Amino acid sequence: MNTPNIASPTQAPRPAISFFERYLTVWVALCIVVGIVLGQVFPGVFQHIGRVEYAHVNLPVGLLIWVMIIPMLIKVDFGSLHEVRQHVKGIGVTLFVNWLVKPFSMAFLGWLFIKNLFAPMLPADQLNSYVAGLILLAAAPCTAMVFVWSRLTGGDPLFTLSQVALNDSIMIIAFAPLVGLLLGMSAITVPWATLLTSVVLYIVIPVILAQFLRKALLAKGPQTFDAFMAKLGPWSITALLVTLVLLFAFQGEAIIRQPLVIVLLAVPILIQVFFNSALAYWLNRAVGEKHNIACPSALIGASNFFELAVATAIGLFGFESGAALATVVGVLVEVPVMLVVVRVVNRSRNWYECA
Numbered sequence: 001m002n003t004p005n006i007a008s009p010t011q012a013p014r015p016a017i018s019f020f021e022r023y024l025t026v027w028v029a030l031c032i033v034v035g036i037v038l039g040q041v042f043p044g045v046f047q048h049i050g051r052v053e054y055a056h057v058n059l060p061v062g063l064l065i066w067v068m069i070i071p072m073l074i075k076v077d078f079g080s081l082h083e084v085r086q087h088v089k090g091i092g093v094t095l096f097v098n099w100l101v102k103p104f105s106m107a108f109l110g111w112l113f114i115k116n117l118f119a120p121m122l123p124a125d126q127l128n129s130y131v132a133g134l135i136l137l138a139a140a141p142c143t144a145m146v147f148v149w150s151r152l153t154g155g156d157p158l159f160t161l162s163q164v165a166l167n168d169s170i171m172i173i174a175f176a177p178l179v180g181l182l183l184g185m186s187a188i189t190v191p192w193a194t195l196l197t198s199v200v201l202y203i204v205i206p207v208i209l210a211q212f213l214r215k216a217l218l219a220k221g222p223q224t225f226d227a228f229m230a231k232l233g234p235w236s237i238t239a240l241l242v243t244l245v246l247l248f249a250f251q252g253e254a255i256i257r258q259p260l261v262i263v264l265l266a267v268p269i270l271i272q273v274f275f276n277s278a279l280a281y282w283l284n285r286a287v288g289e290k291h292n293i294a295c296p297s298a299l300i301g302a303s304n305f306f307e308l309a310v311a312t313a314i315g316l317f318g319f320e321s322g323a324a325l326a327t328v329v330g331v332l333v334e335v336p337v338m339l340v341v342v343r344v345v346n347r348s349r350n351w352y353e354c355a
Contacts, residue, residue: 035248133326
């Protein structure tokens with residue numbers, strides 16, 4: 001996505017959120033309609049696309065995911081990791097919420113709502129798959145959009161950059177074991193080979209490629225970097241939207257039969273976002289961090305790296321799975337919900353600073 005340049009935090013700020021990002025929920029809603037219609041009109045075409053895979057990885061979607069993820073990872077400067085020592089307490093809160101609270105709370109909410117409270121209203125054969133999708137969504141901390149949210153709250157850019165770099169470093173190692181643990185706790189069979197393949201394809205390789213490109217671009221100067229990212233941004237959002245059209249083309253029949261499923265899946269996601277953002281915001285206040293540190297910490301605790309979650313859900317469970325649909329619901333609610341969180345932390349600045 002076309003997020004602000006973070007290579008040079010001292011530069012004059014540019015618009016914090018682009019047209020496409022601001023109305024991402026609208027585009028996702030349009031993708032739902034377009035995908036369902038195309039899936040009903042041309043079912044054979046999408047069935048053929050679904051069969052183009054190797055080692056349980058759908059090749060067209062794999063390519064689209066790379067186009068989505070790599071531009072975001074180019075913006076991440078792993079050289080900023082030394083900045084974590086400047087705000088150890090804030091980083092500690094971020095890591096605690098991201099890795100010890102968020103995934104486990106989502107697993108609990110999935111069990112409570114999907115497998116119990118909402119179970120009579122959902123297809124019984126997809127309950128475990130829905131929970132798996134929610135877990136995948138929560139186990140992937142936000143990578144790119146958090147720069148947008150941080151800018152909107154006046155968050156410290158170096159802190160935001162360092163916490164994203166640290167989270168991405170941890171994700172390379174911890175994502176697969178954490179997802180495997182939570183799926184196992186939820187009595188869901190873990191396809192370890194496919195899970196590890198997804199980590200390599202959608203985390204390790206993109207990180208290596210992105211950092212190579214970042215180094216090469218910055219060597220040519222900030223203007224070259226900015227120009228390249230400006231051209232790459234539209235490709236990233238286009239790849240996301242095309243992927244969503246494909247997903248809803250496959251999910252169309254299930255959605256037509258039970259349109260309430262999207263609303264029901266949104267409930268645990270919404271609760272998790274507000275709970276984790278509030279927890280991180282309060283904890284930063286309790287340990288004495290500044291408001292411009294608490295804001296990005298709370299925001300990264302609430303948002304998700306939904307591109308990775310969508311890709312992994314497709315790889316593990318397939319296009320037509322409830323897991324894939326659950327991760328896409330995360331995309332649908334992310335922007336409006338995060339804008340609410342941004343407004344809350346901005347309006348509570350006086351309360352925070354009076355501590």
